Amino acid sequence: MLIVPEREIAALMTRASAFKAVEKVFAAMASGEAYNFPVVREAIGHEDALYGFKGGFDRSGLTLGLKAGGYWPNNLAKRDIINHQSTIFLFDPDTGKVAAMVGGNLLTALRTAAASSVSIRHLARKDAKVMGMVGAGHQATFQLRAALEQRAFEKVIGWNLHPEMLPNIAKVADEAGLPFEAVALDGMREADVIVSITSSFEASLMADHVSPGTHIACMGTDTLGKQEVAPALLANATIFTDEVAQSISIGEAQHAIAQGLICEGDIHQIGAVINGTHPGRTADDEITLFDGTGVGLQDLAVASAVVTLAVAQGIAIEVDV
Structure with a gap:
């Protein structure tokens, strides 16, 4: 399994790359080549947190996986860390084996911003x-x-x-x-x-x-x-x-x-x-x-792009699982 830590994301993923990945996966969704799994999102009764899972499969990009995480509203005030916390997991669609674990905090912010900017590009x-x-x-x-x-x-x-x-x-x-x-x-x-x-x-x-x-x-x-x-x-x-x-x-x-x-x-x-x-x-x-x-497919799209870049640059950490 490859690991791309949160600390490496800023140097790997640009706004332009996030835009391209999100635009492509939105197109795949509309053509029926990609689909999201039902979302699980719950208040866990601790720290006022919302926690859940978003996942999906993109046949065209052969990207399978999920994002686990949520919103901890007290983080910034109590711990000086951001309120949104998440990690993205990618799996080999041919075998089901876990392929990568990617820090999801910055990627979530970038893919969310990319989604609105895609809408502006095509609708404003x-x-x-x-x-x-x-x-x-x-x-x-x-x-x-x-x-x-x-x-x-x-x-x-x-x-x-x-x-x-x-x-x-x-x-x-x-x-x-x-x-x-x-x-x-x-x-x-x-x-x-x-x-x-x-x-x-x-x-x-x-x-x-x-x-x-x-x-x-x-x-x-x-x-x-x-x-x-x-x-x-x-x-x-x-x-x-x-x-x-x-x-x-x-x-x-x-x-x-x-x-x-x-x-x-x-x-x-x-x-x-x-x-x-x-x-x-x-x-x-x-x-x-x-x-x-x-949608989960947004997260998988940007995470997959990051893994490719991390491997090319020798940044990805490989571990046995």
């Missing part, structure tokens, strides 16, 4: 100029860096429930040479693209906070009960997702589905846009929304 208006961020935590910085590479943005605006965290994303905007402005939620009407990345269980972004023609990437809802945007916003939008089954059960669409505002058939795979079997955005005043629930 070409003339998008103002980038909006709802959320300013650790993951928001990854989201913003990836998003800014997809269009010629001229300004970044942001809102966070705890405004003292806004300097996190203001710094990223500054690195990109762009002005940053803190706004109230109704100020998001100025945005052409909005990424929402929070761990909320109550909607923040409402339908009247969003202007016609906006693309929204909802990236924080991945558990039953979580919610970032009002169900009415989904009813006003053309909806895309990584996987429809997750979108309606643990993703942002769960609430609009429950209220009868949309049905499963209203939700489209982003991979179909990548493959050209769905037109994606069809009008400049259309609101498009990507429900990024986070």
Whole structure:
């Protein structure tokens, strides 16, 4: 078995490589070449943690495996480590033998940001100029860096429930040479693209906070009960997702589905846009929304790429199991 420790990931995986891996696996999902296994995600009754497993199999890439991990909300305050913790395991699809164990913390952040940036690449208006961020935590910085590479943005605006965290994303905007402005939620009407990345269980972004023609990437809802945007916003939008089954059960669409505002058939795979079997955005005043629930195949795709690079560079550690 090969081991690629967490400490090596930053030197191996770039945003561009993550984007390519995620875009490719979304396309494979839409064509039926790859599929995810049912998600296991539970509150374990200790440290307020959510823990679970995401896995799948990509026939085209011959990638089989799972990610084990979750969210420990007290980590940063108590232990000065990030709240999201995970490890990815890859298996040989021909024999079932374990092939690799890969640190999953940075990869999770990179693949999540890659997913929203894939949606921006394929769904946002070409003339998008103002980038909006709802959320300013650790993951928001990854989201913003990836998003800014997809269009010629001229300004970044942001809102966070705890405004003292806004300097996190203001710094990223500054690195990109762009002005940053803190706004109230109704100020998001100025945005052409909005990424929402929070761990909320109550909607923040409402339908009247969003202007016609906006693309929204909802990236924080991945558990039953979580919610970032009002169900009415989904009813006003053309909806895309990584996987429809997750979108309606643990993703942002769960609430609009429950209220009868949309049905499963209203939700489209982003991979179909990548493959050209769905037109994606069809009008400049259309609101498009990507429900990024986070699928196991994303993790496997970036982990497989990392293992290949680690072997080529002599970084991978080989052990007998």
